Amino acid sequence: MLAFDINWIAVIIAAVASMVVGFVYYLPQVMGARWQALMGRDMSGAGGAGMSYAMTAVAALVAAFVVAQFIHWADSYSLAGGAFLGAVGWLGFTATASFSDYVFSGRPWALFSIQNGYQLISFVVMGGIIGAMPPA
Numbered sequence: 001m002l003a004f005d006i007n008w009i010a011v012i013i014a015a016v017a018s019m020v021v022g023f024v025y026y027l028p029q030v031m032g033a034r035w036q037a038l039m040g041r042d043m044s045g046a047g048g049a050g051m052s053y054a055m056t057a058v059a060a061l062v063a064a065f066v067v068a069q070f071i072h073w074a075d076s077y078s079l080a081g082g083a084f085l086g087a088v089g090w091l092g093f094t095a096t097a098s099f100s101d102y103v104f105s106g107r108p109w110a111l112f113s114i115q116n117g118y119q120l121i122s123f124v125v126m127g128g129i130i131g132a133m134p135p136a
Helices: 008-025 028-039 049-074 079-105 109-132
Strands: none
Touching: 008 028, 008 049, 008 109, 028 109, 049 079, 049 109, 079 109
16 A cells, blocks of 8 residues: 655755766766667757656656555665665566567666666665655
């Protein structure tokens, strides 16, 4: 059953943090240039990116809400406990689902590593934030 007595401020902060992690992670100086090369994309003139960012923000809010559910159900309100549950959620759902996609798609494993590296960091950060901010 869904819990709505979670810290909604923590959920919003976690979603924003996920977006910030993505912004930094995909800078050309970090993983962005390699990601673009592996994807065969040139993002220098990324027109229409506003809608992509809006959809990503909604996805980050949903992910943060689900992480908050796991933390609530496990009653694991601490920075370390939340970060651990974020990592477990990533491993159990994100990594395994995308692994199957990569097995059959023939895409480079370096791309799997880059995209899942971001997801892992994002889920750990979201879990840590939500875990460190229990509901009042």
